[in-house]
Amino acid sequence: MTTAHQERPLAVLVGVQLPGVDDVEHAADLAELGRLVHTLGFEVIATVSQRRSALAAAAVLGEGKLKELAEITGGSGVVPSGAPERKNKARARRAAEGGEDEDDGELLGDEGDEEDDGGAASDGAEQRAARRATVVAVDHDISPSQARNLERATGAQVLDRAGVIIEIFHRHARSREAKLEVEIARLNYVAPRLRETGGGGDRQRGGIGGKGAGESALELDRRKIRDRIAELKQELASIQREQSTRRALRQGQRRVALVGYTNAGKSSLMRALTGSEVLVADKLFATLDTTVRALHPEVRPRVLVSDTVGFIKKLPHDLVASFRSTLDEALEASLLLYVADASDPTFRDQLGVTRSVLSEIGASEVPSRLLLNKVDRLSEDERDALRLEFPEATLLSAKTPADVAALREAIIAYFEASMVEAELLLPYAKQSLIGEIYENARVLSEEYGDDGGRLSVRAHPAALDRLRSLLAR
Structure with missing residues (x-):
């Protein structure tokens, strides 16, 4: 029987130690990223780190480290220079050689040349497949093209640090306000990372009578996201006005x-x-x-x-x-x-x-x-x-x-x-404010005469000003 711990999808961390970042700080950043990824529901099985003057423009890591990363994920370790379809052909070739199951795209891997016989070989392949990381978490903010190149080289899903944090927020938000705030951030993060799908060159008919270039599917998706963000911001503004009213009551x-x-x-x-x-x-x-x-x-x-x-x-x-x-x-x-x-x-x-x-x-x-x-x-x-x-x-x-x-x-x-003592006059016509006074001040003594009650209180100056304002109306 498999446990929940074993069922967690696997992840590998990637970090580049840039100039000005010492070993302790770099290790702490990667450890924190590991906890973020674990919070997201993944099991971290490896870390690939490299000391560089800057992130590699193409795929964050240098060629050697990229291949090392690909060994953990079961990818090729090479960024294809052509269209995404070339990656699929390479995957089909690996499947034909027994490195990958072409039907479902699951990497079966081939870590080593150990000889196994009969059912043992099959069991060994399944165990090696379980060790393949399906997610690469990068401890930096990376561009959409860098993420895309990493995905092609590793065959794994790629999340940068911002993406991991936003996804955690998305899963943990409970109130309507938090959900709206997170969804706005999430859509702002996703919009520049949208890309054309296989038929992405097609355009919707545009202009009066269908004339004109119209919008591509990508442009249409981005416009939908902008419209959705505007809608969410409008709803959030309404909730925030209510929150401001509540805060004002606590003033x-x-x-x-x-x-x-x-x-x-x-x-x-x-x-x-x-x-x-x-x-x-x-x-x-x-x-x-x-x-x-x-x-x-x-x-x-x-x-x-x-x-x-x-x-x-x-x-x-x-x-x-x-x-x-x-x-x-x-x-x-x-x-x-x-x-x-x-x-x-x-x-x-x-x-x-x-x-x-x-x-x-x-x-x-x-x-x-x-x-x-x-x-x-x-x-x-x-x-x-x-x-x-x-x-x-x-x-x-x-x-x-x-x-x-x-x-x-x-x-x-x-x-x-910061509290001060003062005396408040509470007319009989405003006895309904007695609860407000007890809520915002400590009443030391009360005396009642012909004109109402005289209350000796101790309160914060701002609270006293508010109470005097209520009594003077």
Whole structure:
């Protein structure tokens, strides 16, 4: 019986170490790509890496490495100079020689010249076929022609880093807003990669009476994509207006946003701080939708905590633009909590990526605190070293209740420091606002006279201004 693990399609990673990228950074990039590919549902069986001054213009890798890659995928290792049909003829020749099953195009492979007899030979061929990678994941953004040439040389599907990330987002989006944002990014990614099919030279009849060149099938497909993107943007704008209204209603409330690299532990902290059942998974981009919950146990006035989408190196610009509304939670927060996985050797670079993306949307001016998470995986000496390097940071583990309780108290203390005392007059005609006052301020005392109630409160200045405005209407 085969297991789910064995049924995963196989993938090979490709990376080019460019000038200015050291060995540690290059290895970390490839390891991260491996986790992305694994999140997408593939099993990584090999990595092909090369040190070059630039990506090869034709197919990313040099000739030697390209052949090495093709040995893993069962391809020819050569970029055909002619039309795609030539590749099919070559595949037919390999099939005739026993290297490939022509009927379904599955590469059977021939790794080595070992002699097997009878059924053993058949079993060996099946085992070798299972080791063929059907996907090549490239740790760079590559052009459509480079992807096409790699596919011809390897006989495998090719995804660049942006394509992998977009596909993960596409599979993990849950809310309507996230789905729209991802679909826009996906269509923008696909449009320039469309190519003519076998009969792609045919044109639709154009002009009045059918005269004129008309549109080719490729042009027609691209126009359909542009129309679809416009339609999606219109629907997204409507949803974002509703989101803006909700955020406006929360204006003046105390809001904390958890931000950081993907898989840093933001959702685990969210669950621990709020008691909510948000998804927690040890995989990249488990969270794509912003979740807002109240700090638990609740305090008055309430503190709202937001869990946001994680960041990653080389995040496609279309996705940064598409998720701007999602990231607005960070822009409009009262306090940002930068969450970093302290057990990851590259967390310093990850922090840099997080700060860079937030700076792009103008959130770098929002007050922030640094949380070094997952310290339960570190030795005491490593923790001491981090305290020296980051004296302003809070070291904690989302799995340790005492650490979470201390963080909760620190959040409350931060907001308490900015609160001021004031007196509000609540006329009897506006008693319906009493709930609003208790929601946005801490009521210290109440006295009632002929003209209404006099409430001594403690609240944030912005919340006080809003309450006074409501009472003055």
